[in-house]
Amino acid sequence: MSPTSANAPVEPRGIAARLLQGARALIALLSSFGLASALFVWLLVLTYLGTLDQVTAGLLHAQQTYFASFLLLHPVFGFPIPLPGAYLVLLLLFVNISLGTLRHLRRGWAHLGMLMVHGGILVLLLGAFVSFHYAYGGQMTLRQGQPVNYFERDHDWELVLTAPNATEDTPTAILPGALFADLSRQESRPVELQNTPFTLEIFGYQPEAMLLPDGAVPNRDAPVVDGFFLAADPPDAMPGPRAPGLYLHVTPKGESVPQTVLLWGLQENPATLPLDSGVWQFALRRTREALPFTLTLDAFTREVYPGTNTPRAFSSTITRTEGPLEERVLISMNQPMRYKGYVFYQSSWGPQNAGPGVERYSILAVAHNPADRFPRYACAFVALGMTVHFATKLIRHVRREMAGETR
């Protein structure tokens, strides 16, 4: 061995050493400032694209396409280009911040501020992850004096079958959305039901349909029931609400010809079908989530600024009943009720054009989020950390400037 080769750095040998070197390089990349910068810039681009998308495609579409996705296809000059979505970017950011904090920050008082800031951001990202996967919410409509012990989920739907002797609150069968949400318009799915005098087949499911009268559009491609049909692709400019809709083939047992039922999410009343055993009701409604307590609206108050229609305040006085326990609670704007992991917010009211003397109902938004308080802790960490860090920097800068001036 020559003296030159004896002094040269020892080259890693073997697969283990190469793997170790590769792992180090990967960790260096994953924890680098460069990756952090790139991720922040990419999140900025996604945020911008998602904001613009809301104008044309609506909030839900933008959310699903840009912010909740791992990968997405964004049209560039008409060509769909695959791009990383916010979910993937945030995941990488979590890894980057965790590793970067460990790697770059030397322990000690001088870096305490930055440690707190990064800890806060991690808490925030963790909160976002928990909320994304485990939080759910919906709405609750309360009419004066009527107790309610459930709320309706925002984006989940269920199919409800009610026998002649049953009621809407205690239906005969509830078919979850998973049973039809994956169907395309052309597909159908038979449903096995017990204790019903008919067989059922779901078909023509459309997640964002309009209910239109026959003849409203030139090229109808769905069956007409009682003069109406479900339009899957109405023109964008066509005014009117959109909601999930589907068709049912109901075939009474012993018969071979099915009867067609049309169901649309925003129908006020259930569809009815007279059979030999009586009149059955069918409805497509938002999934109901049971609450472990009951809320009853005692009074709804809406105030406007005098002489205007500008709302000044609105609030609901409710009675919360849980077994023998009864408590009166006031829910108003910016003052929600938190109870047993649920949070109830004053969201809206109806009817919107109610004249004097018409009793208004109250609409509460309901949220169940295990990470409800995470942003608070994160905010406290970030604010305190940034204050400590920048104050340290500022003091150092001022001292340097002052020293420079005296020289």
Next chain:
Amino acid sequence: MGALRYSLLGAAIALIGAMPAAPSLPDDVVAAAAAVPIQDGGRVKPLDTYARFSLLQLSGRSVLRSESGDTIEAMPWLLECLFDPATAGTRDVFLIENPEVMEALHLDHATPRERFAYAALTPARPILFNLARQYGALPSESRTAAQKQTLQLASNLRLFEAITHAITALARNPDLPSLSDLLAGNAGGDDEQRTRQLALRFVALERASALAMIPPDPASNTPAEWKTPKALVQDALAGKPPAAAQLEVLRALEHLANTGLNAETAIADFESMKQAAARVMRGDRSFAQLPRELFFYRLQPFYWSLVLYGVAFLLVACGWILPRQRLLYGLGVLSLCLPLGLHILGIALRCVIRGRPPVSTLYETILFVTAVAVVVALVVEIINRRRVALGLGAFLGALGLFLAARYEAIDRSDTMPNLIAVLDTNFWLSTHVTTVTMGYAAGLLAGAVAHVFLLGKTLGSRRQDPVFYAHLSRMVYGIFCFGLLFATVGTVLGGIWANESWGRFWGWDPKENGALMIVLWGLAVLHARIGGYIQDYGLNMAAVFGGIVVAYSWFGVNLLGVGLHSYGFTSGIQTALTQFYRVESIVLTIAAIGWLREQGIIRIVLK
């Protein structure tokens, strides 16, 4: 009949080709009228404020000019409308900014933006209201600019008519008892006759639906609602007689209608109205602030600050030419402190008047962001004394207040309005909104300082002074970090507020996204700087781009017309914003060329 009268008068004026001179009203009469309380837009304000914003709404200005060049303030104009509607109807007040609208109404026009007198618009009144009816039925988001302007003009015409009828409709009628006597039950006759006479009075008041100057009945279930004489008659016909204080104000109004602005009696009438209202509103916080509001608008703190910021900038610029003059430097610092003090006083007065934190509307964000930018610039100047921050502070102060005045003229509505329910929370307004707007201010200031660096470098100014540029970069970095701190905390606080009010921390609302974009850009730049990916040039270019992100977040997202924060949608702002983006893009392009030249890349390419 009234329309015909105005048409004939308008034709006569057109023939003569001159507008009447400014109304000559005694100052003490105008001052007494200005202090009379009135309820408008859901809040009680001085008549002076009502006059300002009514004139602004109609004409896009808060003062008028007579043909002879005299200035007509809002209050004398309102008094002329109230007591001499015929003359008021001949003044060019109604601003139309769309030639399509003028053509649809068959109005002769030489420019695309003109003001018309009521008399000139009267022949087009039927067409205007017919069009307004059609456009009003369209969904608001699908209306064109011309349709919106037509609706605005129709609304302005109604307002003018309501104002001009408000007092004249109360004048003595030889065939009927006075309204106050009828309402007080002093007119004699039986109930049927009284009801018939009240109904006749009500018909005469048909158009008099403006100026709720009659205080509420303290015994009423809805004590906060002030009344017009017309509403008082409606109440009486519904079986609700007026209270004593209400009758007192009505009598004063009738007396004014009968005697006009007679200097000897008018002041006493206005005083009587004020006293009656004060008795009813005793203990009311907002009513007690009326003298302050009157003072605020008389002081015009933002107008004078704008002027003084301009003076300060000139003084600082003189200091750049004569850098060794320490006296000039001291004067520059002092001259910036003066408008800043006045600016802060104005913001503080608004806070006291409305009992709210400094920022609750888009207009107030401009005032606040400007003040914060100037304060930060002053602090930076005190630390490094390079005269750059001083000059920029004065320039940004003047620019910000100029933009605030322009915004007020475009928005044309009360800048101290009531807040909708979700915003009516002082805690979140003073935490989230204040911190996030401080982030805006610092982001814009950092961008402004970066302009000095980039343009100086590109143009080759002070080439022999690298220390100067190093200081500028440090300044930009410091302000950038300051902005990032406040933008981040403000954005997270906004999320927490949303979580408290709407049940979600983050909803990807455009305004939320805009704030997030500022934070993300700040974090990207900060990490790139620490990682050594960008040096001074890159940092300064990033700061200029940061200014664009701030402008997009501040105003740009509001113009998208979607989301929970979609307010203040105006085409004037869109134009200004587009121009800002263009100018900043040019600055960035020039800076990029400068950087390429500094790196020797351009030379290599040319070779």
